[in-house]
Amino acid sequence: MMTKSDVTTMIRAAKREKQISWAEIAAAAGQSEVFVTSACLGMNSLLPEPAAKVAKLLDLPEEAVTVLTEFPTKQFDKLVPTDPCIYRWYEITGVFGEAFKELVQEKFGDGIMSAIDFDMEIEKVEHEKGDRVKVVMSGKFLPYKSW
Amino acid sequence: MMTKSDVTTMIRAAKREKQISWAEIAAAAGQSEVFVTSACLGMNSLLPEPAAKVAKLLDLPEEAVTVLTEFPTKQFDKLVPTDPCIYRWYEITGVFGEAFKELVQEKFGDGIMSAIDFDMEIEKVEHEKGDRVKVVMSGKFLPYKSW
Amino acid sequence: MMTKSDVTTMIRAAKREKQISWAEIAAAAGQSEVFVTSACLGMNSLLPEPAAKVAKLLDLPEEAVTVLTEFPTKQFDKLVPTDPCIYRWYEITGVFGEAFKELVQEKFGDGIMSAIDFDMEIEKVEHEKGDRVKVVMSGKFLPYKSW
Amino acid sequence: MMTKSDVTTMIRAAKREKQISWAEIAAAAGQSEVFVTSACLGMNSLLPEPAAKVAKLLDLPEEAVTVLTEFPTKQFDKLVPTDPCIYRWYEITGVFGEAFKELVQEKFGDGIMSAIDFDMEIEKVEHEKGDRVKVVMSGKFLPYKSW
Amino acid sequence: MMTKSDVTTMIRAAKREKQISWAEIAAAAGQSEVFVTSACLGMNSLLPEPAAKVAKLLDLPEEAVTVLTEFPTKQFDKLVPTDPCIYRWYEITGVFGEAFKELVQEKFGDGIMSAIDFDMEIEKVEHEKGDRVKVVMSGKFLPYKSW
Amino acid sequence: MMTKSDVTTMIRAAKREKQISWAEIAAAAGQSEVFVTSACLGMNSLLPEPAAKVAKLLDLPEEAVTVLTEFPTKQFDKLVPTDPCIYRWYEITGVFGEAFKELVQEKFGDGIMSAIDFDMEIEKVEHEKGDRVKVVMSGKFLPYKSW
């Protein structure tokens, strides 16, 4: 039975062979880079149409389209990520998490920023002292219900 | 000996009594809300001038100015944060971390986004289906050195 | 500086001395038992009016009203709870969590049940073979955003 | 030797191919959705008759009926679940666990809600501000024995 | 506010000073040694009458009687106990746990031995090759509910 | 090379096919149910004669007899067991461990109950309010050596 993990391996193999970028895959799907990449890595589900377009671009078998549309179980195995590029986010959570909470709640009241009704973009900003990674995230504010 | 933790308690007590917001403290310091709040929570150091302004606004004792300018040891005790508002960031790291890495490295080459040469803003975006928390982060791209 | 933990201790002391139940405290606050109890234990914030009513019933000092209205940082120290009454919920999460996810997503699409826009009631149901604890929870369905 | 895990894979494959829902499987078994789904996922045992009906609906081999009736060893590998839909239950345990315990014991005396003599239903409640997931759980109250 | 932990310290101090054994305390309470000892250590609650008798024997203050009757939150801090006398039980759980489960379920059906409707006795058995600790535990069998 | 784990799988397969109980296997071996079951699960070694009898009853290959007599490395992978039937023992260790230690040492002096020179029986006790699992364990008392 073909799994999300199998499909991710197929996508990586096709990317290597065909020299296709995530940006091109996202463009084919007609959605954002972050979302489409996360779906190809098995962390989100695609709707049938973009799934079909991704499969066509990469020559994936028919069943892969179905797999891409199935709802994933989101598993991340390391409590503390080790890859430096991912760890830095974990570190930001640790260093700025409390400040983030203080400010969200000062501006909005008692509640949180949703990680579900959520989107994110990543952009390259050129800078003479070194280019910068710009990340824009937006999540719906969810007030704690009182009852 | 007065510690960063003592000063954070003093700041929280003054905020409660004087009804002063983080936004007002940041304005007094003349710096951004995220940075000043994190410094007041003991996770960053202030330069002497903004430290003095914060202390004046909140009527903190003289030694607190020194403490605010000292370089912190950044400690976060929970490997997995439990407060929902902070946990959602941890979850984003887990769910989107690998996609983030793929895209940063596709756009910039092998390397990471710095969490040190880094800034972040939090903004309230009004929206008819529910207001949104907008977060903009920017970190310098650091290429892995090859030698 | 009076903390949420201090107020919880005051509430427990008053309950012991005055023999007041959580049900009576919730009735005084005019809100549900689960919510008010969790707020008294420092896991949620009360609005000023119910906070004042709780404080009055229990003869808490003025500052306690403020503390009860402040937004908590929700901390739970044990990754695996040890008290049997609480552990059983943890066990239910482990045993039925995957089935819960399958059914929520079959009925609603890819998404989750919110733990923020959420309410819960606990009821005693008499039964000849042994009384039963009935728990009714309701959380808003949040679909994953696709972008 | 066919394992529970093998049978779960067979069931998922049959569901994908035949487009059969958990609700239909439960209806075939003549039992509740939560219980039958958890049994198909290897977390509970079915009696021979419903097992046979499930196998017939999904065209499972004969040995699968035996496997479905065997008593499982309930294993959940993550101390802290990572999938957001399951994590939210873990969070509810952390945030409301102590309040739950206080109220159960105030209403019933020293004891717990059983997770064994236990049932659960999940229901979709339509709501103009967003549909809600309603969960009704009922567990026998078990008083601590004193001897 | 006097806590269970305070009362345990008082009991240990009184035992040291008055040279009273757990067996004598249990006899005064009129209940079994294991149960009364666990209650004195803060892991179970006593009914008012035995609590009063324990307090009288040990000259505990009035409030201690109330504390002994309150329902404890059962906390054990170490995931793996380190004291050799306690660790050996943990080891027995690891070495014989699966065999225990197989045999209980072979004899009774799918279910568990309750740790709530449960009792235990400890006895000294003299033996020429070395005395033996005999432990007799009895827990109600709880069948998994099917629904 | 045939391992203990291979032999356990063979035994489970033979049990399923031949419908043989642990009680029958133990009877064939001429030893207690708990011990023989634990040996079949790879947690203890059998002497050659009972090993041969078990193998004969279940039609195991010749090498399996050797494997059953080899001394196991006792591995249990979960620090905290998750199966409810096994977890309850873990919970008993946590809740009653300290009381157990106090009473053993009050009766015997400073030392422990051996988990090596140890035996255990499990018995079904019928009871009108629900049958009970009775467990009798006996371990040699080992006094701490003073030197």
Place this chain on the structure above:
Amino acid sequence: MMTKSDVTTMIRAAKREKQISWAEIAAAAGQSEVFVTSACLGMNSLLPEPAAKVAKLLDLPEEAVTVLTEFPTKQFDKLVPTDPCIYRWYEITGVFGEAFKELVQEKFGDGIMSAIDFDMEIEKVEHEKGDRVKVVMSGKFLPYKSW
């Protein structure tokens, strides 16, 4: 109430002030260095006579004698010790543990070396290439009981 930890602090303070070595304390007690040191650190109990001698040598108060004779709960807080001198033993356990088990069981049969009926001596062996720490441990072999 004076604890084992209090007495350890008293002993360390007296050692510092009076410049008394562990060897001298052991000589006063009339027992081995390892055992007496471990008892002074709260990890073993002394008999009344050696306890009194230790207390006399170090001018400890009367209650300390009682505390030294009480049976400790042996707690070690770190799963992995960090002090290099102690970590090396942990490392030896990891590197040579399996070989140790193989050889003990080859020489004695299925069983273990007791850590309870156990003694240890530490000796300084002068050597031209650098002095060596010699450790001699002896533990009773305990065969696994078969029943």
Place this chain on the structure above:
Amino acid sequence: MMTKSDVTTMIRAAKREKQISWAEIAAAAGQSEVFVTSACLGMNSLLPEPAAKVAKLLDLPEEAVTVLTEFPTKQFDKLVPTDPCIYRWYEITGVFGEAFKELVQEKFGDGIMSAIDFDMEIEKVEHEKGDRVKVVMSGKFLPYKSW
């Protein structure tokens, strides 16, 4: 590519089939039992000559000689070992580690016992009250460098 783990499996298979003991393997290698056994288990490297002798005794293939001489990466997977025979060493580290450190440093100065320039012997000592496992370890004292 043949790994250390493959060679360990070959050695165990040959031992089972040829009924050869670790003592015989060590004698063939001309080195101590503990060292040779640990090397066969993949935790140390042999020099070419003893490796060849071990391979000859056990009829291992040529590449196994090379593998036995390669330098291992010493991995032990469990932070806390579960096999009772190995756990007891872990326990000794916990219970006597601090006393060991005190005495080594009292006798030698600030430093440690090496676990690298280290040897160990295991011996069976017959005793009327039960045979004893005698372990003699010797490690070079390494003083902390001051600079």
Place this chain on the structure above:
Amino acid sequence: MMTKSDVTTMIRAAKREKQISWAEIAAAAGQSEVFVTSACLGMNSLLPEPAAKVAKLLDLPEEAVTVLTEFPTKQFDKLVPTDPCIYRWYEITGVFGEAFKELVQEKFGDGIMSAIDFDMEIEKVEHEKGDRVKVVMSGKFLPYKSW
């Protein structure tokens, strides 16, 4: 699909068979030993030219060149490394980490030493009392941004 791990195995196999050292591989690549070795172990990426040279020296297949140039996800599985040669670095981090931080920040201001813009050399220094491993690391100082 050929992975980094596959290529590392190929490299180790070729090293064993051809008796080629890491120093020779690094020389072929024309880069430093530490960097090239880490890349061969899957922890860094090579540029196409050195990758091709490494592949040629070791007779690796064409796809291996591509794999060596791909950007790795840096995974290290053990929170605490167990191999003694690697553990000692972990220990140095624990023992000297705080002193390192104090001195870096005293010399440079609030910030860190980069582990990305970083290089390291390892050298053998002969010494009459025993040869020494000399490690020279250099990382760019990164000041914390204030904004």
Place this chain on the structure above:
Amino acid sequence: MMTKSDVTTMIRAAKREKQISWAEIAAAAGQSEVFVTSACLGMNSLLPEPAAKVAKLLDLPEEAVTVLTEFPTKQFDKLVPTDPCIYRWYEITGVFGEAFKELVQEKFGDGIMSAIDFDMEIEKVEHEKGDRVKVVMSGKFLPYKSW
């Protein structure tokens, strides 16, 4: 009883008040910065003479000299350090640890770099693209003993 931790607090207080750097303290002691700083932080012991000089410079009480010369128990509480400046070393251990081991053992044979007979210097190297932290460590090579 004055502890190492007390003395570290005294030193930090004196540094803050007198504006004395670690470099000045090391110069007073006549030893290297890394070693003296680590000793002041409680991770190493000083000889009496440098301890007295440090105490004089900082006006520490007499007992502090004794405390500084006592042999510490080196404790580091976090398995994974959280401060970014210290974490980067942990990361280097994870990313380059295996390469470090390969190269040390290729150059020296099977063994390790000592963390005890060890020294380290930290230096500021000015660089037009950003100053660099240079760290030079040297540890004695310790060959594994074969016996």
